[in-house]
Amino acid sequence: MTCSFAIPCQARERVCVILNISLMKTSLLILAFALVLSSCSVQPRASWIITTENEPWQEQSDLVSASSDTIPTIDAVIHTHKKGQKIDGFGACFNELGWISLSKLDPTVREEIMEELFFPEIGANFTICRMPVGANDFSRDWYSYNETEGDFEMEYFTIANDQQTLIPFIKGAQKYNSDLRIWASPWCPPAWMKYNKHYASAYTGEAYNEKYRNGLPADKVGYEGTDMFIQDSLYLQSYALYFSKFIEAYREQGIDIFAVMPQNEFNSAQIFPSCCWTAASLANFVGNYLGPAMKEQDVKVMFGTMERANEALVDTILTDPVSGKYISAVGFQWAGKGAIKGIHERYPDMKLYQTEQECGDGKNDWSGAVYSWNLMRHYLDNGASAYMYWNISLDKGGISRWGWAQNSLVVVDPDTKTFHYTPEYYVMKHLSHYVQPGARKLETSGQFSNLMAFVNPDKSIVVALANEGNEDRQVSVEIDGRVYQPVLPAHSIATLLID
Template sequence: MAGPGVSRREAFGLVGAGALASAVPGLAGAATGSPPHERSGPLWFSTRAGQPWRSVAVPELTAAAANPFAMSAQIRLDAPKQTIAGFGGAFSEKGWEALSALPAPARATALERLFGDDGCAFSQCRTPIGANDISRKWYSYDETPGDFALSHFSVANDRETLIPYIKAAKDLRPDLKVWASPWSPPTWMKKGGHYAQAPAWPNNPDNGIRPDQLGREGTDSFIQEDRYFETYARYFARYVEEYAKAGIRIDTVMPQNEFNSAQPFPSCTWTPEGLARFIPFVGREMDKLGVRVFFGTLERGNADLVSAVMAHPEAAAVIKGLGVQWAGKAALPALAERFPKLELWGSEQECGVGTNDWHYARYGWATIKRYFQYGASAWTYWNMAMPKGGMSGWGWPQNSLVEVDTAAGTYRLTEDYWLIRHLAAFVRPGARFVPVDSFLGFDDQLAFRNPDGSLVLVTNNAIAQPLTVRNMIGGRMLSLELAPDSLNTIVLPASMIG
């Protein structure tokens, strides 16, 4: 289990508020103002299926072996790469409903597990502009047809769910950065006049879409007229302004979630040319507010879709980064090569099918590793919280970090939680990604150098037997004995590595 005398029930958070902090090493003293590695010496936490966050003694660094073939990998402290923007997850209406079903002390502890300094310490999160697939129902901020003046614009819906969720997070993490994207514009701005773009999935309520309202990949569902572009850009601006009044700064926006995908939930297809026409409009509005515009989110493994937008100088001048998710990961090599000056974010971890198991967490690790190795500076998990058996509003079972039993008033920290915590808890904004040169075929590691000089090494053992990994760090050797099928985070303070 998580440590001596710790039950599986305790380790996975089923006991409600307070108990977890004393049960699992490294959880005490949440939100105390500085991450654990800045308050102590070297750390090593190891997680296996059903055995999260076990504390392991960190061995001393030794002199380098005379035989170079004794080395598994070299951590290139002399060649740091991209600067890390942060880790986080997505705020959602159903997530806040789940957390709200907990007694206040348990809800506070669950939020500490996500945002506290002794939890995941999330520093950058995503939120939807209007309804998405984890909303309670369809809504936009102005469903009055032809309201080009946006006189009926209102974020009243969000004051019940998303705004209190984000504010609760910011109470623990005041410097939390928030970025946003829409799934669909108001229906009267779309050619089909419907929030969805495809019929409902089998065994789910009919979404009421007609054949003439269906969307299709490679087409523009948004009405391609300047007055609509101008109004939609001001719609973004009004959203940013209203959230600012609520005490929430939106740092970055992306013009459309998964712009190629016609879905049975809120969605809107765009062509690259359509996006290139719209982006200068939203860019002018965001410039007034000091908000960045990223291209995204890209959910296809085709870098040419980005290149087609960047070929338009007015759009390219606006775009400061790229948001990539799902099948978009296949485009990472080409994106890294073509756009080395654009910041690259992993904008949504694949949501699974609600199993919340170790198998899917292992898949998640492989996905995350790919992104950072191709230059990603941020990683965004999808559902931070969902009810047990959680389903999207349109019928897709969902994984989450915190699984809430709304009837019992308890929560469980899932296997995905421990995966994300192995990275997010220790890698601080401003850290640099450090390349790891593999030897003898072992390349299952990620390394980061924090602003305080500490080194965070996340090492995976994917095989069902113990594994010895010998890492060369600045001329000295760190030899690790990894448990079978385990994920490990080792934190070395600056004083230890020079």
Template sequence: MMAIRLSLFAVLLSFMACTKAPEVKLISSTDKNPWVEKELAKPSADDLPQVVVNIDTNKQEQTITGFGGCFNEMGWEALNMVTPEEKQQLLNDLFNSETGCKFNLCRMPVGANDYAVDWYSHNETEGDFAMANFSIDRDRQRLVPYIKEAQKINPEIRVWASPWCPPSWMKHNKHYACRADANQNDLAPELSSTEELVSRFITEPEYFQAYALYFSKFVKAYAGEGIKIEAVHVQNEPNSAQNFPSCVWKPQDLGILIADYLAPQFQKDSIDAEIWLGTVERPQIERVDDVLQYKNTMDYVKGVGFQWAGKGAIESVHAKYPDMQLMQTETECGDGSNDWKAAEYTFSLMKHYFENGTNAYMYWNMILDETGKSQWGWKQNSMISIDSNTKKIKYNPEFYLMKHLSAFVQPGNVKLAADGDTGNVLVFFDEAAQQVIVLAYNEKDENSLLTLNINNKPVQTELIAKSFNTLVVSI
């Protein structure tokens, strides 16, 4: 068996020697040894598990628009715990277009989200339908400087925004939360509800009109800070009644907001920010249809964003609306474990979303303190953790996993359809550079042998156990 195996490998090497050998860059990460540039490795044994992937660069699917995370207030607070030099290094590691993750497309909240320091909106003056008291002064403390620091590193970074909650006076219960929680908010129990498909927003014309104006003023105010808002997603998780800032919407009411108020307001005010339906967190395509099929909403919605259980809807939405831009808007953020198991799960999400048409992939909290705890009591993962006591910086496994894609797959690249043993492989193509980018995860507790047949030309290497690997193959 050993002789046959070595003979076959010799034949493969002989074939490769007779053709132009592709140039290959290989980066490998394990839990204990991340981000190591390696040489292609010959098989070290004759019984390695085989992974064979066939790649045809003509089998092109969706175009990739980018990768990123969310600018959150608590991330900025964590960043400011370290020295200026360390802070600059952290920002470079996320946004530098040569050595970092090369993040180019990032999210921000409109008003408070669950990782804000506390609740606020940009206008808490009840009855101010003219938005005379609209202000982003609060954002100038944290979010604006956070984004501006990223812009210094990558001036081309694109920012999109979504509200978790409108001004509280626009809701029936006059409170930022939908669900009462005696430990985390002061919402009266009688005003609490977890019912879905019933709008908590006051669906009267003057409220719709004021909210459309609120969005418009937000985009204009950020333009005044030198920050272009590329798109707004009209509501974070419109089906989720949370103990933190949230607002449940009936889908048809979101259609009314978009088609009858928001789009006309943007046109009136010459706002060129795109309007997206997001962020969808339920698996039922009917809830997407009920928004998009309202009157002429489809004329205005440029894309649909999905997160959490929304992953169950993306396949059917992509099939029904094949020309619609799709985004994974918030990778599932775990429970603060920040471990290898979390990275493995995130890889499975990446695989699912990209195989079902997504054009962009967002992490959630890029940076948090060591607790990962929000002001409303729950823990989440982050790419980077900073210990609030020792100020020690830790790059978590998901940092490296994100970088395994974002540092190599650039806007304008396309996803390729591959066949063979593709269960733990994603393939992309940079046509301009004539490079195939492969992210391969070896889930096994032993090394495996990966063979890539790219346009019928083989590239082969041994992958170490429990590792994420990016191969950049120049063809």
């Protein structure tokens, strides 16, 4: 016997409606519960690093943020919607004495240092560096690429000297970062192109240690505000060709130079390779000789390096109708830091670089690191798109050919064949490791001002802070309505990364 049971049509519809409503309520309850769990368990966090004099680069436990409504006092606010200049990167200068010092280490150790400095996302993450055109004050000695007087066609041009030092140094960096960008500037032209026929511009004197004397006669010195380069079209045209030969020779080595500056510290008569120029003469050289030559090479021309707090010198170049059109950026160093703010305000679209870290006295101590931090903050707060340290590496107690002890990122002990990173290296790393090329500087406000903030292309936020006081200090930092409260040890530098 077979039994069957059928539900009337209307009854079936009522059952379906009831079931659908029940399922919807259940789904909404599940969604609400998930949102509650999410809000309770997932809060924005910040990874962070602290450096003190005796304990560099110490990773800390993640900071969990709180709502700004729950924090009574906010020390600093990061304005993520107020974006400043785009950051091109951080780096240093390739100097001959740097390679000489690193070459005293075991090759495996040297490779570890180069990887730490240049491999992306590993250590310092350097992305933009400087090099000299010929000798600078931390070369082994004076040289240029053509000391054959009267060779205006540059037939005897050669970079043979650099094959021993600068080229392997740069290639060693390129091994770890093939996208490394390099710009260059001369400290001195070939000596025969100067009125005094000598690489130096200042007299060392008889009282100077004989080992470090430059041999310049006292009556051959140069003076600020004058031209030491021979201002003749034949010499100027030949010097532009000298730049072109340099670009081409390095290109053949697999090293592309993206930009040049016409003269390092063009106001300064120095005991080492140097050459004074007036701003008007530089405008003529850039506008009528160097600019056109570099345009043919697809190389940018930047103005500098500016080592004086004299904005009028920059105005001379930028407002000149012939030279101004070739200038893609302006570089500042040393006392030039006094001019960057005004230039940034009056030429807001002009790219600005800090071109050389003030070099210290060879002590490589914590006070030098703090000074470096404040230099970085000054330049970056006033529009700099790149920041470059000076000496990458030096021997312990290393002194230049002209008798000057300076600081460096790496110190090599030639006797023990060991090395260490200096406090200034870690200060650089606190920014360069985290701030990516293409990042934007962010505006900040509040009673705590010893900080800098950036937003990276991947939207992560970088906040670097310093506590220069003698006591630990908690700082409340607000970012988009969330507050992070790191405790900064006395005399420390820290970096927060909010993904």
